[in-house]
Every structure is written in structure tokens, then in C-alpha cells.
Amino acid sequence: MDDSRPIFIQIAEKVENDIIEGTLPEEEQIPSINEFAAFYRINPATALKGVNRLVDDGIVAKRRGIGMFVTKGARNRLIKRRQERFAAEYVQPLIIEAQKLGISIDDLAGMLRAERIDA
Amino acid sequence: MSTPLVRASGLTKSYGGMTAVDSVDFSLEEGRIYGLLGRNGAGKTTIMQMLTGQLFPTSGTVEIMGREPAENAEALRRMCFIAESQRYPDSFSARHVFKAARWFFENWDAEFAEQLTAEFRLPLKRPIKKLSRGQLSSVGVIVGLASRAPLTFFDEPYLGLDAVARHLFYDRLLEDYTEHPRTVVLSTHLIDEVAKLLEHVIIIDQGRILLDQDADEVRGSATTVAGPQRTVDSFIVGRSVIGREGLGGLSSVTVQGRLSQPDRVQAAELGLELAPVSLQQLVIHLTGSAPEGAANTYGNSSKEAAA
Structure with missing residues (x-):
């Protein structure tokens, strides 16, 4: 909490x-x-x-x-709703922090791809 | 909405030139847990004493179930007031207290009292005056819980109780309240510990009500904004500031009022840090300033309130 x-x-x-x-x-x-x-x-x-x-x-x-x-059908509805909020809640803060550190969008995309392979 | 269990209107208590409670209006609904919060001397105990018929108001009225509490045997039988330093007859042991309790409280549950006595490890036969401070507090806590009074007041009930015993109290209160709903008023300085138990919060300062709201509305209703002073100052324009601290060029300002999602995005873009304010911190901010008339200094006053 x-x-x-x-x-x-x-x-x-x-x-x-x-x-x-x-x-x-x-x-x-x-x-x-x-x-x-x-x-x-x-x-x-x-x-x-x-x-x-x-x-x-x-x-x-x-x-x-x-x-x-x-x-x-509760699970699918919840996932859909969370997907709609995903950009505002996770992507935007990520971009703001990246800009602060001088990381370009392309670098960021590269990082995401690399992370995904690791995971 | 049904008639409230308790209704106070213009309730005032003055002692000579000192006004301890200054024309407060509020009501308590049936079956809820209330937090009555504020600093020492704010007027909490005086209010509870007027509600339980122990003190007569200087002006204003109290109605318990539609009637005045003083000299009203029926209303008094349904109330239980556990004071911070509850006094008992000198010759009494805890066993005597619990035996007498059944005469005062129609819902008294002797079995529950016995269970609590074992859980709190309270010696039943030892004279009250030989009990430790914590043991004395547990006598009061047990009376307050096992009496199951429709209107129960706990006024700083746990002086000297250790953390284990306090959590035992919270757990048993919550369990028993769930099974036997009633109205409970908790007055305490350990706000963080009880915050999740409360359904409604009343904050008192200098005899007046500063806030009277559902706990869920209070939660998240204040935010601390931290960052470079100039950026913070631009962000807080038009907001209600209740606390301000500074360190060099950095500033940390607490604002009242919920922040919207765009507000949060804007703060993030400005590089400001947002931190939620707990109920305890909110009380400190709202009641921590110097008394009226004295210089109003934000920031340095919060330390003494936290003590």
C-alpha cells in the first residue's frame, strides 16, 4: 500500500x-x-x-x-484497458527520463530491443 | 441518509478566557471508525468528554441518538470512554475491573475479555496500582474492546504498550468491529499505525476543526513537490501551500489538493520530484504552525509536532 x-x-x-x-x-x-x-x-x-x-x-x-x-472475459477486458494506459503510465516517463540523460529515441529503441533479447 | 449517532452543533468549551473548543460542528455516523487527530491541547479530549456527558458545554449542543448525553442513563449505557490515564479504585485488580464492567455495558463479552487478557499477558490478580504502565493501558484496551459499546472512544489508549501489543489491539479491533459493527472514535498520536483502520478523519487544532473527510479522500490529497526552487515556485502557482522547506537552491513544498495526470506529467517534464504525503505528515503540516498571532513560520515548526 x-x-x-x-x-x-x-x-x-x-x-x-x-x-x-x-x-x-x-x-x-x-x-x-x-x-x-x-x-x-x-x-x-x-x-x-x-x-x-x-x-x-x-x-x-x-x-x-x-x-x-x-x-x-474479465482478463481480456483488463488487459485491453491496461494497454490503453500503457503509453501514458510507462512510455512517457521513460522518454522524459531518456531526454534528461541525452538518450535519443533511436538509442532507446535499441535498448528496448536488447533488453527484450536478454529477457 | 439516516440520523447520525452523534451530532454536535456550535459546541464550545471555555475555561475563563481560554477557549478549549471553539464552536465545532460535526456528526458521527453509525458503524464507522473515526480518527480524531491533532496535537496535545488541541481540544480532542475536551470534545470527547462533552460527548460522553463528563463535561457540560459552555455553549452549543450535543445529541447522542437524538438526546443530550448528560444525565441520560440510556445513552451513557451505550457508550464506553477509555481515557489516556484511566483511574480505577485502589484496591481493584484487573479481574475486579472486568467483573464490574458487565454491570456498565450491556454487550459485555466476558469470554472475549478472557481471550484478550491471555493475549495481552495481563496478570488478572495483581493490584492495579502494581501494574506497569503498559499493563494498565491493556486493562483499558480490553474494557474498550470487550464492552462492544455502540459508541466507543479510545483516547490515547496505549501509553506504554509495546509494538506487539499495539498491533494486537489493531487486529482485534478490526476483527471484532467486522463481526460487531459499531462506532469507534480513536484519538491517537500514532497516526501512521492507525491510518488504514480509519474510515473517516477529523483533524482538530486549537479547538477548531481543520478537516473532516473520508480517509480515502484524504489519502493522496496532498503532495510534496521537490526540485530547484524557481521551478518549484513556478509549478505551485495557484496551489494551496501547507508546508515549505528549503536547502540551498532546492526547495520542497507541500501542496494540498489532488494532482491531475497532466500535472504529474508536467512535473516530470520539469524534473520535479513528487512524493505522496501520509496522513501523519498531513496532520503535521496542517497543525504544525505556530499559534495564531505568532509569526507564521513554515518548515521549522514541523519538527516539534513530529516528536
Whole structure:
């Protein structure tokens, strides 16, 4: 948890990451509000807000009397949304830092390719 | 919205020429955990004493469940107030305190108190006056938790408690609150430790409310901008500055108000560093300045508040 953003958003993002990484498969049950609250030591109302955000986004859905489950197609929707934000969140800061250090866009592209081979 | 559990309007307490609480208005909703934060002498305890009927307001009103708390047995039975230095009869041991508690609190859970006594390693039979400072605090913490009062106040409940015992308190509070929702008001100086437990935050300074907001709104509502002084100064134009520090040509300024994504990009392009401000740092910035009338010095005042 960091201090820069509301905790409920961070809770929602943790679940989203688990879905994207596959540790939380589609149609799997997510932890309950009380489990979130106890695990992250946060106010249950905050945990509820985080889960409600996922419900509003259609990432999880309630099954009456059982709990919350990851919806079908949630993973692809999340990946698509993250891809749309990727440029603003990752590429722009990279370019700004590169410019500060006098690294040209071509050099940067070369670095990315080299890194990719290493990885 | 339902009627609030507590409503204070124009609440004021003066002692002679000194105004400890200066016409504050706020309400507390049912089933929430509140943080009542501020420096020593800010008026937190006085407010809680007026809410629990221990002090009469000089002016203004308090309503608990729609009625005045003083001399109101029904409202008082539903409240629990754990003071910083809670006093007990000299001959009492912790066992006596817990035995008496069931007469005061209708929801008292003796089994829960027993469990907490074991977890806090509190000697039950030792006379209260022979307990260490931390053990004395755990007596209060146990009463506050096991009473399950619909309205529970913890006023600096853990003087002398070690880090393990404090975290035990937070964990049990959160667990028990989840199972038995109630309204809890936590007043503490250890703000970073409790920040995640709070749903709502009220910051008091010099008898007045500086901030009354949901904890989620407060989080990320202030940012520290650091970099070359001139660049920082140009970036903060039109923003609300609550703290300023400088070192040579560098400057570090804390601004209130959430930064937008374009703001962040602009800061990055200018080479400025942005750092989030924790709730504790925010309280220090908001309440750290010298009292009204004295010279308002930013920066150097934050050190004493942090102590």
C-alpha cells in the first residue's frame, strides 16, 4: 500500500493484477470483504469500496449467498484497458527520463530491443 | 441518509478566557471508525468528554441518538470512554475491573475479555496500582474492546504498550468491529499505525476543526513537490501551500489538493520530484504552525509536532 492513492483503488488493482497474471482465474471466487480487511489490516468499508469498484467495472459479479466471482472475459477486458494506459503510465516517463540523460529515441529503441533479447 | 449517532452543533468549551473548543460542528455516523487527530491541547479530549456527558458545554449542543448525553442513563449505557490515564479504585485488580464492567455495558463479552487478557499477558490478580504502565493501558484496551459499546472512544489508549501489543489491539479491533459493527472514535498520536483502520478523519487544532473527510479522500490529497526552487515556485502557482522547506537552491513544498495526470506529467517534464504525503505528515503540516498571532513560520515548526 502506498500513500499516494486511496486504498480502495489499490485493493481493486491488486485483484486486477491477480486476474491478469492468472493467479485468480475467471469464474474463481475472490476473497470476502472480511478476509480482505483482515489480510491488509484495513477498514472493511474500504475493502467493500474496492470490491464494489470491481463490480461496477464488471470484473467480478455477485452470486447470491455464495460470494464474488471473477466474470468471464474479465482478463481480456483488463488487459485491453491496461494497454490503453500503457503509453501514458510507462512510455512517457521513460522518454522524459531518456531526454534528461541525452538518450535519443533511436538509442532507446535499441535498448528496448536488447533488453527484450536478454529477457 | 439516516440520523447520525452523534451530532454536535456550535459546541464550545471555555475555561475563563481560554477557549478549549471553539464552536465545532460535526456528526458521527453509525458503524464507522473515526480518527480524531491533532496535537496535545488541541481540544480532542475536551470534545470527547462533552460527548460522553463528563463535561457540560459552555455553549452549543450535543445529541447522542437524538438526546443530550448528560444525565441520560440510556445513552451513557451505550457508550464506553477509555481515557489516556484511566483511574480505577485502589484496591481493584484487573479481574475486579472486568467483573464490574458487565454491570456498565450491556454487550459485555466476558469470554472475549478472557481471550484478550491471555493475549495481552495481563496478570488478572495483581493490584492495579502494581501494574506497569503498559499493563494498565491493556486493562483499558480490553474494557474498550470487550464492552462492544455502540459508541466507543479510545483516547490515547496505549501509553506504554509495546509494538506487539499495539498491533494486537489493531487486529482485534478490526476483527471484532467486522463481526460487531459499531462506532469507534480513536484519538491517537500514532497516526501512521492507525491510518488504514480509519474510515473517516477529523483533524482538530486549537479547538477548531481543520478537516473532516473520508480517509480515502484524504489519502493522496496532498503532495510534496521537490526540485530547484524557481521551478518549484513556478509549478505551485495557484496551489494551496501547507508546508515549505528549503536547502540551498532546492526547495520542497507541500501542496494540498489532488494532482491531475497532466500535472504529474508536467512535473516530470520539469524534473520535479513528487512524493505522496501520509496522513501523519498531513496532520503535521496542517497543525504544525505556530499559534495564531505568532509569526507564521513554515518548515521549522514541523519538527516539534513530529516528536
